[in-house]
Amino acid sequence: xxxxxxxxxxxxxxxxxxxxxxxxxFNENFxxxxxxxxxxxxxxxxxxxxxxxxxxxxxxxxTGFGIFLNNVNSRxxxxxxxxxxxxxxELLPIRSRFNFLIxxxxxxxxxxxxxxxxxxxxxxxxxxxxxxxxxYLSMAIPGNTIEERYQYLGDLDFQLLNPLRPCGFxxxxxxxxxxxxxxxxxILSVGFNISLREIYExxxxxxxx
Ligand SMILES: [Fe+2]
Numbered sequence: 716x717x718x719x720x721x722x723x724x725x726x727x728x729x730x731x732x733x734x735x736x737x738x739x740x741f742n743e744n745f746x747x748x749x750x751x752x753x754x755x756x757x758x759x760x761x762x763x764x765x766x767x768x769x770x771x772x773x774x775x776x777x778t779g780f781g782i783f784l785n786n787v788n789s790r791x792x793x794x795x796x797x798x799x800x801x802x803x804x805e806l807l808p809i810r811s812r813f814n815f816l817i818x819x820x821x822x823x824x825x826x827x828x829x830x831x832x833x834x835x836x837x838x839x840x841x842x843x844x845x846x847x848x849x850x851y852l853s854m855a856i857p858g859n860t861i862e863e864r865y866q867y868l869g870d871l872d873f874q875l876l877n878p879l880r881p882c883g884f885x886x887x888x889x890x891x892x893x894x895x896x897x898x899x900x901x902i903l904s905v906g907f908n909i910s911l912r913e914i915y916e917x918x919x920x921x922x923x924x
Pocket of ligand 1: 797798891
């Protein structure tokens, strides 16, 4: 299971409130950034999302509220990866995320492979440099370049065009990548150590009761 769309009651003002906070960042030129901000959980949309996630017993403090920002000049295929939580010297899984699309100019695709997931022995602990030039360890799909990683993974198993309308749960424990179009893109995101299958079961049981 790779994607689980959900119905979510919200209004445009709540989405615009978050867009306005971050839109100035798009004056800068950059490819990809993930920022965690505690205040996001206190915005009107953040409170609704928190309440919803807590109603299916999902711990929003595991990663906290983050925001993905992209601003590329032309269509870009991102590095295939699995999501990892960096806690001091520990690496923990982010098996799934609740993602809410705040803004995008162009369509995006999300693609997944069954081949490699969290726990797979072929995942290498690999040293990367963060944007400040400091080294950090992460779990890398075999290959020295993005192209080599795509080659290693081979044919993809699932692809979705514009999966977030505007929100849903995505599988982030399997290897995945994005194709993003040019211009600003903003995604509100909360990560969990719970598989998408388990979240699906929780939602199903909640609807029954
Ligand atoms: Fe990811």
